[in-house]
Amino acid sequence: MENLRVLKHLAIMGGLRNFVPLSSGELAKMLGISQQSASKKILELIDNGIIERRLGAKKPLIKITKKGLGLLQKEYAEYQRMFEALKKLSVKGVVISGMGEGRYYLTLKGYKDQLKRKLRFSPYEGTLNLRISPGESSKLNILKESSGITIDGFQDGERTFGPGKCFPAKIRNMDCAVIVPNRSHYSDVVEVISKDYLREKLKLRDGDEVEVEIRL
Amino acid sequence: MENLRVLKHLAIMGGLRNFVPLSSGELAKMLGISQQSASKKILELIDNGIIERRLGAKKPLIKITKKGLGLLQKEYAEYQRMFEALKKLSVKGVVISGMGEGRYYLTLKGYKDQLKRKLRFSPYEGTLNLRISPGESSKLNILKESSGITIDGFQDGERTFGPGKCFPAKIRNMDCAVIVPNRSHYSDVVEVISKDYLREKLKLRDGDEVEVEIRL
DNA sequence: ATTACTATAGCGCGAGTAG
DNA sequence: TCTACTCGCGCTATAGTAA
Numbered sequence: 001m002e003n004l005r006v007l008k009h010l011a012i013m014g015g016l017r018n019f020v021p022l023s024s025g026e027l028a029k030m031l032g033i034s035q036q037s038a039s040k041k042i043l044e045l046i047d048n049g050i051i052e053r054r055l056g057a058k059k060p061l062i063k064i065t066k067k068g069l070g071l072l073q074k075e076y077a078e079y080q081r082m083f084e085a086l087k088k089l090s091v092k093g094v095v096i097s098g099m100g101e102g103r104y105y106l107t108l109k110g111y112k113d114q115l116k117r118k119l120r121f122s123p124y125e126g127t128l129n130l131r132i133s134p135g136e137s138s139k140l141n142i143l144k145e146s147s148g149i150t151i152d153g154f155q156d157g158e159r160t161f162g163p164g165k166c167f168p169a170k171i172r173n174m175d176c177a178v179i180v181p182n183r184s185h186y187s188d189v190v191e192v193i194s195k196d197y198l199r200e201k202l203k204l205r206d207g208d209e210v211e212v213e214i215r216l
Numbered sequence: 217m218e219n220l221r222v223l224k225h226l227a228i229m230g231g232l233r234n235f236v237p238l239s240s241g242e243l244a245k246m247l248g249i250s251q252q253s254a255s256k257k258i259l260e261l262i263d264n265g266i267i268e269r270r271l272g273a274k275k276p277l278i279k280i281t282k283k284g285l286g287l288l289q290k291e292y293a294e295y296q297r298m299f300e301a302l303k304k305l306s307v308k309g310v311v312i313s314g315m316g317e318g319r320y321y322l323t324l325k326g327y328k329d330q331l332k333r334k335l336r337f338s339p340y341e342g343t344l345n346l347r348i349s350p351g352e353s354s355k356l357n358i359l360k361e362s363s364g365i366t367i368d369g370f371q372d373g374e375r376t377f378g379p380g381k382c383f384p385a386k387i388r389n390m391d392c393a394v395i396v397p398n399r400s401h402y403s404d405v406v407e408v409i410s411k412d413y414l415r416e417k418l419k420l421r422d423g424d425e426v427e428v429e430i431r432l
Numbered sequence: 433a434t435t436a437c438t439a440t441a442g443c444g445c446g447a448g449t450a451g
Numbered sequence: 452t453c454t455a456c457t458c459g460c461g462c463t464a465t466a467g468t469a470a
Contacts, residue, residue, distance in 0.1 A: 001444090002218050011298050017358060024454065034446045039455055060453085076295040082227050083292060142233060217464085240435065250465050255436055275434085 006041045019061035089214040093130035095204045102127025110154035118149050127191040128198045137188040146216045169214040222257045235277035305430040309346035311420045318343025326370035334365050343407040344414045353404040362432045385430040
């Protein structure tokens with residue numbers, strides 16, 4: 001049984017705050033090990049300065065030390081980073097010129113109003129196109145698999161405009177969003193919208209490299 | 217080496233999202249174990265459906281399955297609960313009548329204005345006194361050790377009024393705050409303030425038991 | 433370079449038991 | 452009751468090595 005696992009159980013028992021009454025036999029039952037092993041674990045943790053023990057009225061009292069708290073915090077922090085990383089995606093790409101399609105779609109009320117409502121900003125009528133660096137383009141699959149913020153399709157007279165999704169993002173600390181059509185063949189280009197004309201605001205020119213941080 | 221520990225390292229390597237290239241030798245180095253042990257661990261995790269492995273171009277590719285993700289989430293949730301619990305303190309007590317001191321202090325501008333600013337509510341000029349149940353009064357030590365929201369002392373002509381601290385709290389889902397003088401002998405009574413006259417609002421009478429949930 | 437087999441070394445666990 | 456010692460078994464990690 002690993003020390004950290006034992007320590008975690010002590011923490012769940014409240015050992016981070018107080019001296020909690022706990023015999024080696026009780027701990028053993030909780031961990032599914034023998035009393036002897038639990039006793040040994042306790043001694044080990046005491047020797048390492050991870051917990052301290054006093055003799056209480058009826059049962060021994062155990063409390064986790066600062067050092068023990070530190071170990072738990074470190075472990076917790078690792079889990080936090082792990083799961084936080086799942087919510088973010090960072091990709092590098094270079095600025096390229098699109099073919100004005102993005103600009104066209106953003107003039108359509110059906111898309112524009114929806115984006116405004118769902119992203120909480122009114123998008124500039126144009127997109128910034130980024131060609132994702134070769135080594136990173138596989139990351140774009142993650143966008144396909146993530147649900148993001150749904151953009152509904154709509155009808156406009158004759159034409160049908162398909163649904164898609166978007167993701168809040170940041171480029172050089174500027175709030176923006178990446179938009180992804182639902183039906184799209186493989187592409188290493190992402191389209192970015194923002195309330196401002198990003199090209200001007202960030203002084204970007206074709207070929208400039210930028211990193212876009214996407215919130216999934 | 218525990219399976220969960222191995223799994224955590226795979227997650228840190230990005231195995232929650234993608235197939236990551238990883239040989240048993242590399243994993244061994246990261247975990248500080250032998251290549252043979254790492255190999256065995258990997259097979260064990262595969263057998264248990266916790267990870268899956270493909271053969272990649274150069275190195276084998278490893279990805280964590282839904283089941284593996286579930287295990288990590290469970291562990292993470294336990295740590296979350298553990299640390300969340302550290303931020304809260306729940307104590308039971310019975311309503312008693314104070315001696316009007318609380319009311320007096322709350323009429324003083326020096327305290328009243330501060331409380332209003334720091335707690336974001338204007339306190340009713342009176343306190344609700346709770347005698348904490350005998351078995352739980354030791355929990356009050358936690359309040360002494362926690363910093364809480366500082367209430368500065370002040371001078372008012374001749375008299376000096378001492379500093380203290382307070383903690384946002386809830387009683388029966390009503391927002392309130394527990395106030396604690398810095399220099400105080402041992403006491404099993406806590407004083408609670410709120411924007412409303414709690415006794416009336418919650419229809420409390422001496423002897424009624426209530427639970428107060430304190431945010432540390 | 434890999435993975436992963438077999439055989440062995442060593443450590444951890446628990447039974448028995450003393451204090 | 453409790454803790455915690457010794458001792459022996461068995462699991463697990465590693466060494467050596469094949470594929």
